Amino acid sequence: MAKPTVVLLPVWGAGHFMPMIEAGKRLLRGSGGALSVTVLLMPAPTPDAAVDIAAQVKREEASGADDISFRHLPAVDMPTVHTGIEEWVSLILRSHGPHVRAAIAGLDCPVAALVTDIFCTPALDVAAELGVPSYVYFTSGAVMLELLLYSPVLDEEVPGEFSEMDGALNIPGLPPVPPSVLPATMLHKKKMSTYRWFLETGRCYMKATGFIVNTAAELEQSVIDAIADGRCTRGVPAPTVYAIGPVIALTPPPEQPHECVRWLDAQPPASVLLVCFGSKGLLPPPKVREIAAALERSEHRFLWVLRGPPKDSRPGQRVPTDAMLDELLPEGFLDKTKGRGLVWPTRAPQKDILAHAAVGGFVTHCGWNSILESLWFGVPMLPWPLDNEQHANAFLLVSVLGVAVPLRLDRERDNFVEAAELERAVSTLLGGGDGEAGRKAREKAVAVKAACRKAVEKGGSSDAAFQRLAEEIRRGAVNVPKKRN
Numbered sequence: 001m002a003k004p005t006v007v008l009l010p011v012w013g014a015g016h017f018m019p020m021i022e023a024g025k026r027l028l029r030g031s032g033g034a035l036s037v038t039v040l041l042m043p044a045p046t047p048d049a050a051v052d053i054a055a056q057v058k059r060e061e062a063s064g065a066d067d068i069s070f071r072h073l074p075a076v077d078m079p080t081v082h083t084g085i086e087e088w089v090s091l092i093l094r095s096h097g098p099h100v101r102a103a104i105a106g107l108d109c110p111v112a113a114l115v116t117d118i119f120c121t122p123a124l125d126v127a128a129e130l131g132v133p134s135y136v137y138f139t140s141g142a143v144m145l146e147l148l149l150y151s152p153v154l155d156e157e158v159p160g161e162f163s164e165m166d167g168a169l170n171i172p173g174l175p176p177v178p179p180s181v182l183p184a185t186m187l188h189k190k191k192m193s194t195y196r197w198f199l200e201t202g203r204c205y206m207k208a209t210g211f212i213v214n215t216a217a218e219l220e221q222s223v224i225d226a227i228a229d230g231r232c233t234r235g236v237p238a239p240t241v242y243a244i245g246p247v248i249a250l251t252p253p254p255e256q257p258h259e260c261v262r263w264l265d266a267q268p269p270a271s272v273l274l275v276c277f278g279s280k281g282l283l284p285p286p287k288v289r290e291i292a293a294a295l296e297r298s299e300h301r302f303l304w305v306l307r308g309p310p311k312d313s314r315p316g317q318r319v320p321t322d323a324m325l326d327e328l329l330p331e332g333f334l335d336k337t338k339g340r341g342l343v344w345p346t347r348a349p350q351k352d353i354l355a356h357a358a359v360g361g362f363v364t365h366c367g368w369n370s371i372l373e374s375l376w377f378g379v380p381m382l383p384w385p386l387d388n389e390q391h392a393n394a395f396l397l398v399s400v401l402g403v404a405v406p407l408r409l410d411r412e413r414d415n416f417v418e419a420a421e422l423e424r425a426v427s428t429l430l431g432g433g434d435g436e437a438g439r440k441a442r443e444k445a446v447a448v449k450a451a452c453r454k455a456v457e458k459g460g461s462s463d464a465a466f467q468r469l470a471e472e473i474r475r476g477a478v479n480v481p482k483k484r485n
């Protein structure tokens, strides 16, 4: 009989698609050959994302792994009316519901589980209808998962706006949380029409069989415990959390090192500050000017990945262009920083850069994958969150893990950071400024690197969680009826 299959339903995007495929591959290995993986591919919303995903699928198919197969779902109409990225993705998923149902029902093997992304709650209903166990693969950390699960409680506890309340929030498993680190979706209840999405998603998650989280127990133990004990869900037991990370797709370095890596080869150890704001990282001109001023004055070495404005700014369509450096940077900046700085105007190989011994610090937008990559390579951070769950991630880095030097930003001014503040924080992080704070963050980053690596080793916490998950999934396999009455 054919092996039971785990059906993955990933969304597009650098921080979402590959991490889920990588987790699927590790699940295959963890099952000792007892399972296969079927990936359902929703057509990507932009030509760039389509090219990206096609390349990744091609690479996986070429690798010859026969236990992983890809199936294309038909196209659906893209929503034109929506309240933001959250509803946009949810609406697309809803339109795909019948296709997902038909694809699963059409499989000629038992189905062990349906694994969906953070946004794919409509797929949980499809799984329930088919009697298939369902898991949310959380491509972000457990803190964000907790915020979603706990949001209905917070909503009752704080009837007014979070942004106007005094004091800190009491969130299980975390030190007192300043409301300013909540995602924008929560922060301005009345203004943000997606606030209801947040509460409903939290409630809907309770329908899942389990949460597979790309984190390690060593990074977020107290939060994972709070979820497991039902402290976030009014005492109702939440679906089991499997902390299986860090799941990072690492590939062997190319034969011809990238130009950024060759530049790093010529720099002293731990001397370079990496500045990169993620796959969508777009900075408006005032922020570019502040960064340039800080980098020029700090006299530290830097590698700055600077992208240009997207051609299309609609949710889900925002793809940065290559930067026109002469237009974006202040006059004379490149000349004045020549030799100690490199500004890279297009996508850079971030993992290879973070892996390089010359990198000593990372100004990051706090996307979860960037954080995991930085921790994996023991690089301390300067958190400059811009959007979504990134402020909460920054809080974790500074107030729980201690691997980052805080950067004072003005959330009311679109997360603006003054040049002098950035200059101060860079000196602290790389050495030369407030010695104690920088030294602590650097030491913690080294310790957390070791903990991350241990977690995924045989017998480590994430490896053990993977084994438990693979076993639970294998046991849950069902034969999906071909036709429903």
Ligand SMILES: COc1cc(-c2[o+]c3cc(O)cc([O-])c3cc2O[C@@H]2O[C@H](CO)[C@H](O)[C@H](O)[C@H]2O)cc(OC)c1O
Pocket (backbone or CB within 6 Å): 011, 012, 013, 015, 016, 085, 086, 139, 140, 144, 183, 185, 278, 280, 315, 316, 317, 366, 367, 368, 369, 387, 388, 389, 390
């Ligand atoms: C899938 O494509 C996109 C996802 C996001 C996005 O939006 C978002 C909205 C919220 O209200 C809360 C969130 O947590 C959230 C997260 C999110 O995706 C990103 O997740 C990544 C890791 O999986 C990473 O941490 C990023 O920093 C998050 O932004 C937004 C988006 O465009 C703006 C997408 O295209």
Ligand SMILES: O=c1ccn([C@@H]2O[C@H](COP(=O)(O)OP(=O)(O)O)[C@@H](O)[C@H]2O)c(=O)[nH]1
Pocket (backbone or CB within 6 Å): 013, 014, 015, 016, 276, 277, 278, 279, 280, 281, 305, 346, 347, 348, 349, 350, 351, 366, 367, 368, 369, 370, 371, 373
């Ligand atoms: O120039 C870049 C920018 C980003 N990335 C990668 O894109 C992913 C970004 O994911 P993250 O969750 O950090 O943020 P997002 O881009 O989803 O906001 C990470 O794996 C980065 O290594 C990269 O390789 N080069």
